[in-house]
Amino acid sequence: MDRRLFLSAAACTLFAPCAALAGDEIRLRDLYNKDQSFSDLALGLDGQSIDVSGFMAPPLKAETQFFVLTKRPLATCPFCETEAEWPDDIVAIYARRTITPIPFNVPIIATGTLALGTYTDPDLGFVSRVRLTDARFARA
Amino acid sequence: MLHRTKIALTGASLIALSTAAFAESHAMDLPQASSPWFTDGQAAVEALMARQPNLNRAKNVIVLVADGNGVGTNYALRLFDGQQKGMMGEENVLPYETPEFYNALIKTYNINAQTPDSAPTAGAMNTGVKQRFNMINLGGDALIDDCSTVAGNELTTFSEIVTGMDKSVGVVSTARITHATPAAVYAKTASRDWEDSVPEGCDSQVDIAQQLMNAMQAGTIDFAMGGGGRFFLPADMEMGGLKGSRADGLNLIETATAGGVQFASDDESFAALDLSGTAPVLGLFEDSHMQYEADRSGEPSLAEMTKAAINYLSTNENGYYLEIEAGRVDHANHDGNAYRTLTDGVAFAEAVAMADALTNDEDTLIIVTADHEHAIAFNGYCGRGSDILGLCMGVADTGEMNNGEPLLAADGKPYTVIGYLNGAGSVLVENGNDFSGARPDLTQEEAIDPDYLQQALIPMSSETHSGEDVAVYAKGPYAHLFDGTLEQNVIFHVMHKAVTAE
Numbered sequence: 001m002d003r004r005l006f007l008s009a010a011a012c013t014l015f016a017p018c019a020a021l022a023g024d025e026i027r028l029r030d031l032y033n034k035d036q037s038f039s040d041l042a043l044g045l046d047g048q049s050i051d052v053s054g055f056m057a058p059p060l061k062a063e064t065q066f067f068v069l070t071k072r073p074l075a076t077c078p079f080c081e082t083e084a085e086w087p088d089d090i091v092a093i094y095a096r097r098t099i100t101p102i103p104f105n106v107p108i109i110a111t112g113t114l115a116l117g118t119y120t121d122p123d124l125g126f127v128s129r130v131r132l133t134d135a136r137f138a139r140a
Numbered sequence: 141m142l143h144r145t146k147i148a149l150t151g152a153s154l155i156a157l158s159t160a161a162f163a164e165s166h167a168m169d170l171p172q173a174s175s176p177w178f179t180d181g182q183a184a185v186e187a188l189m190a191r192q193p194n195l196n197r198a199k200n201v202i203v204l205v206a207d208g209n210g211v212g213t214n215y216a217l218r219l220f221d222g223q224q225k226g227m228m229g230e231e232n233v234l235p236y237e238t239p240e241f242y243n244a245l246i247k248t249y250n251i252n253a254q255t256p257d258s259a260p261t262a263g264a265m266n267t268g269v270k271q272r273f274n275m276i277n278l279g280g281d282a283l284i285d286d287c288s289t290v291a292g293n294e295l296t297t298f299s300e301i302v303t304g305m306d307k308s309v310g311v312v313s314t315a316r317i318t319h320a321t322p323a324a325v326y327a328k329t330a331s332r333d334w335e336d337s338v339p340e341g342c343d344s345q346v347d348i349a350q351q352l353m354n355a356m357q358a359g360t361i362d363f364a365m366g367g368g369g370r371f372f373l374p375a376d377m378e379m380g381g382l383k384g385s386r387a388d389g390l391n392l393i394e395t396a397t398a399g400g401v402q403f404a405s406d407d408e409s410f411a412a413l414d415l416s417g418t419a420p421v422l423g424l425f426e427d428s429h430m431q432y433e434a435d436r437s438g439e440p441s442l443a444e445m446t447k448a449a450i451n452y453l454s455t456n457e458n459g460y461y462l463e464i465e466a467g468r469v470d471h472a473n474h475d476g477n478a479y480r481t482l483t484d485g486v487a488f489a490e491a492v493a494m495a496d497a498l499t500n501d502e503d504t505l506i507i508v509t510a511d512h513e514h515a516i517a518f519n520g521y522c523g524r525g526s527d528i529l530g531l532c533m534g535v536a537d538t539g540e541m542n543n544g545e546p547l548l549a550a551d552g553k554p555y556t557v558i559g560y561l562n563g564a565g566s567v568l569v570e571n572g573n574d575f576s577g578a579r580p581d582l583t584q585e586e587a588i589d590p591d592y593l594q595q596a597l598i599p600m601s602s603e604t605h606s607g608e609d610v611a612v613y614a615k616g617p618y619a620h621l622f623d624g625t626l627e628q629n630v631i632f633h634v635m636h637k638a639v640t641a642e
Contacts, residue, residue, distance in 0.1 A: 027591075029591065034436075034437045035437040035438060036437075071591050072475060072477060072564075072591050073564040073565070073593060074564075075474055075475045075602040076601045076602055103570040104601070105564045105566065105593075
């Protein structure tokens with residue numbers, strides 16, 4: 001087992017939540033290469049439980065288990081975009097339970113099983129290439 | 141009493157005169173005379189005295205706009221560029237900050253806005269008159285989002301004027317080619333957002349993408365490159381790596397290529413373009429904006445597009461007008477992410493250097509400016525060489541470089557050189573029905589991370605523009621007219637003077 005993953009798993013206890021592991025988590029950008037292909041790190045961790053740091057984009061709807069993890073706070077700039085724009089490098093988070101939104105500019109760490117490959121959400125129609133499933137999250 | 145005052149004044153004047161004469165005759169004897177600061181200062185004066193106004197008629201005009209690169213952002217760019225080159229940064233000279241360039245300060249407000257947006261600011265440069273917030277190239281009587289006020293309020297653009305002089309016209313941007321700054325070269329619209337459609341019943345104008353196609357067919361635009369491919373293809377249609385979004389089903393790229401326009405959508409097709417001037421060029425490299433320079437892959441840089449544009453346009457013996465925009469300096473500032481602001485700024489500086497290298501001062505007026513500034517600000521008192529992205533370090537007692545010790549605020553925490561007055565980096569976060577918080581602690585490693593957002597005060601999803609001045613720098617015919625503090629629309633009038641000078 002990857003030492004970092006082992007430490008993450010071992011430290012996620014009632015008394016020491018995953019969020020206390022600042023610095024050990026994977027940065028979202030490390031899952032992608034510059035050309036938006038999957039990094040070797042991502043390919044090596046496909047199917048495994050990982051911790052990824054990022055920010056929660058404002059959820060698409062209320063009472064949902066789904067949100068998008070972004071590497072920087074998702075600023076919505078009325079002068080830049082005429083419609084909602086998602087960055088290329090995001091992670092779709094499918095949480096275990098209905099989520100309680102966290103402000104878009106508060107760093108979080110999401111923990112879940114990494115799934116690579118294009119997937120279209122049957123309910124939302126949201127197309128993702130990288131997901132964390134069975135996920136939980138906490139403020140970093 | 142009067143007599144005594146006169147004597148006193150005479151005495152003071154004599155002392156001043158004798159002091160000046162002493163300094164003049166003994167200039168080289170001054171203890172500081174051998175200092176590089178002193179000799180460099182003397183050289184700067186000599187360079188200024190050697191300036192000769194260029195009164196040639198301009199054959200070509202190139203306007204390079206770094207969107208959102210006001211005086212403050214440009215200061216950060218100067219340091220970042222220098223530090224990337226191994227300097228402390230403050231001493232760096234950007235390609236347009238040499239004595240060859242005249243400069244002035246520019247007042248950027250719009251007719252009805254203290255804080256400007258990029259549409260009317262670019263429109264002012266392209267028509268010679270200030271315009272209304274969020275609108276492009278319509279007179280002051282037109283109203284935002286009101287299609288009925290378009291007819292009769294259309295202004296004549298610089299591109300139309302020089303087309304009448306048989307010059308070619310090019311427009312290049314790292315933003316969508318239908319975005320505010322590039323659109324101001326060719327479009328007239330009651331809303332900058334009507335990039336791929338107009339409201340139902342609006343028959344006084346077509347959308348901005350169609351206006352570009354019409355301009356290319358009319359020969360008003362000969363070279364266009366940027367992002368925004370989705371606005372040129374029908375919804376869901378895929379072509380050349382682009383995916384369309386036009387609800388009206390029009391395929392503008394097909395229309396263009398059927399009319400003899402060359403098309404490129406990636407590095408390879410860009411390299412294959414025929415730049416001999418025989419067929420117009422359209423390059424659309426992303427569905428929306430082109431990538432930040434820091435993330436760029438598979439598409440040309442701003443300097444590469446600049447080179448292609450000049451090579452193409454210079455085949456017209458009557459000359460050309462070219463507007464080049466680094467559109468995403470602005471976007472990264474909106475994100476509150478100084479790293480991408482400044483890496484795109486360096487790409488802009490490289491485009492300026494490219495344009496300068498490929499042209500002749502005798503016949504080409506080069507103008508370098510910004511459309512507006514942002515709510516960016518700078519902390520103190522940082523020592524020399526403090527990383528412009530990182531923490532404000534203390535001033536050293538000896539030598540020049542900072543002492544490597546982060547300065548601490550009253551809360552006992554370090555702070556970065558750059559800060560924003562508002563934006564996503566706010567230290568106040570939503571907490572129930574209110575916003576509250578404290579500044580997070582910060583390390584140098586965290587601060588210089590490419591994805592770090594410098595701390596901001598007022599919480600906003602997107603950092604805002606500011607009304608602060610920008611600078612304009614220029615060389616070539618009639619560049620010397622840029623002096624003092626000018627209204628933004630004066631830029632057009634200098635361009636017009638330069639191309640029509642007798």
